[in-house]
Amino acid sequence: MAGIRLENITKRFGAITALDGVSFEVADGEFFAILGPPGAGKTTTLRTIVGLEKPDEGDVYLGGERVTETYPGDRDIAIVFQNLALYPDRTVFKNLAFPLKQQKIAKGEIEERVRATARTLRIEHLLERRPAKLSGGERQRVALGRAIVREPEAYLLDEPISALDALLRLEMRTELKRLQRDVGRTMIYVTHDQVEAMSMADRILVLREGVVQQVGAPAEIYHRPANRFVATVVGxxxxxxxxxxxxxxxxxxxxxxxxxxxxxxxxxxxxxxxxxxxxxxxxxxxxxxxxxxxxxxxxxxxxxxxxxxxxxxxxxxxxxxxxxxxxxxxxxxxxxxxxxxxxxxxxxxxxxxxxxxxxxxxxxxxxxxxxx
Ligand SMILES: Nc1ncnc2c1ncn2[C@@H]1O[C@H](COP(=O)(O)OP(=O)(O)OP(=O)(O)O)[C@@H](O)[C@H]1O
Ligand SMILES: [Mg+2]
The missing domain is CATH 2.40.50.140 (Nucleic acid-binding proteins)
Structure with missing residues (x-):
């Protein structure tokens, strides 16, 4: 049970209104994309869901439960940030094991889950390497692995592949889609790339200057755009x-x-x-x-x-x-x-x-x- 619901979220940073009355609901197991240009409020939306930002108005619900004041560590959600950070002096194995160690999980089970995650992401052969010896795409996979190894109820990805080159992005696009289907967990995927949103998501939310423009399936966004902004942002x-x-x-x-x-x-x-x-x-x-x-x-x-x-x-x-x-x-x-x-x-x-x-x-x- 990990549907996510935002109800009328407003978030201000001084004079800037980063989110202005944002409401939407993501179903359990759904692949949901948030699409918008730089500064639209995409990252702020994710940070509000995990609890790193406290909204000025509105509420966040996870699995039907209000979590607006819940400490981030007590929300069962993993987030992969825009600028991914791996521990450079630890092997891939240790990077993946770290979130589990923090949860005080037994050694045998850590070993098992790290290997299972590595299998899913096809990075088993990299487990003993350090991040500096990985390609951009491999590093990206390890960062994703760190998010999914905990088996959270939901995961939030903030432009996880935008730094990769075009060919690698194409490959990661299909892999991420498969991964989400295999793992079956709720995913919110932030991107400013319309092709990523259109090709991967079950539904897309188009965000502009902190205001929701439209929420719908890719075909709906494409064929029945709510306004000129949405019409221009896809296609x-x-x-x-x-x-x-x-x-x-x-x-x-x-x-x-x-x-x-x-x-x-x-x-x-x-x-x-x-x-x-x-x-x-x-x-x-x-x-x-x-x-x-x-x-x-x-x-x-x-x-x-x-x-x-x-x-x-x-x-x-x-x-x-x-x-x-x-x-x-x-x-x-x-x-x-x-x-x-x-x-x-x-x-x-x-x-x-x-x-x-x-x-x-x-x-x-x-x-x-x-x-x-
Ligand atoms: N900590 C902060 N202090 C002040 N302003 C902030 C802060 N975080 C975000 N903002 C502002 O809020 C707005 C939304 O920012 P946000 O990072 O959510 O956008 P974004 O859609 O993720 O953009 P990008 O595609 O560039 O990552 C921007 O105008 C940004 O400058
Ligand atoms: Mg951002």
Whole structure:
């Protein structure tokens, strides 16, 4: 039983409000990611959960029990910090054994648990080495081992692989996911890397300036972002936003851009989007289709970025840059005239404020027509 719940947590450091009314719940055994840019309050959230920070307001619950005032050592949670620290003068074995020794566990059992943890992390062959003789990835595994060897109810990882090189990060990503499934414990994983969050977590919390923006499964965050910030923080290159104007015919919303119109039965938006209001039509680069000729919207290639398997194209569409992902087979070049389509089932509509109003998310929500 190790669900984790934060209820309306506010944490201030002098004039800075690091967390502002943060509430969320992590289920027992869940892999939960907290995604946000530097300074969002990610580390502060973890430190509050383990008890290293005392919130100014709100409460922390572990397994249904209020622990807001509980001493950190009495909370059955392990944390791996952003800057991992191993004891340099002790072997890997001793580094792993240390948390167990502190718990006054018998020698035989320590030996057994250290070996089991080393097996899980595939570092058995490193047990007699000292940290200085390990690669970055190996050291990272030992640091993780120190967290899981205690078999805590939950573990919190603070950007555990951000210091590693790209290839190693890729490998650790799949390993961490496996590890969490194997161990079956609750994990909160902090990262500023959207790919890590999207590829590993059961659910993602997007944090910005101490305020929760959205909590949801990766697909939900991706296809139904709550606002422009969330929409931009996941997906690469980021979503395109195009300014448009709303008008109404009965319950039908018509959004007009110089090059196209989208219509939707959306009477519920009437108050939020009055006649003539400015709004944003948004589409991800992979949902922009580029063709050499045909019926699509006319656009000009501004720049191309060939990545091998795909090419990122900057299009000039009505004097705004729209990014698209195109096939290298099109052999596009700068200043070329092309035709562009948007996939209507992937369109989004945002208010000028950035709040999401309507996302197609794969459904036939929007009718798309070219401007005449
Ligand atoms: N001990 C502290 N004293 C004063 N301000 C602090 C302290 N700890 C954090 N802050 C401030 O609180 C805010 C949130 O910090 P936090 O470390 O939680 O962000 P983060 O999301 O972990 O960022 P990063 O991705 O850079 O690690 C920042 O503005 C930071 O400067
Ligand atoms: Mg941090």
């Amino acid at each position: 690469s290159p980021p979503m395109n936003f195009l300014r448009a104007t709303a008008s109404w015919e009965e319950g039908t919303l018509r959004v007009s851009h110089p090059r196209f119109q989208v219509a939707a039965a959306a009477a519920h938006l009437r108050e939020r989007l009055p006649e003539g209001a400015a709004c944003l039509v948004a589409v991800r680069p992979e949902d922009v289709r580029v063709e050499l000729a045909g019926e699509g919207m006319p656009a000009t290639i501004y720049a191309t970025e060939p990545l091998g398997g795909e090419t990122i194209v900057d299009l000039n569409l009505d004097n705004r840059v729209v990014k698209a992902i195109a096939s290298p087979a099109l052999a596009l070049s700068e200043d070329q005239e092309v035709r562009v389509h948007f996939e209507p089932r992937r369109l989004h509509l945002f208010a000028e404020s950035g709040d999401a109003l309507l996302s197609a998310a794969g459904e036939d929500v929007f009718a798309f027509t070219l401007a005449t």
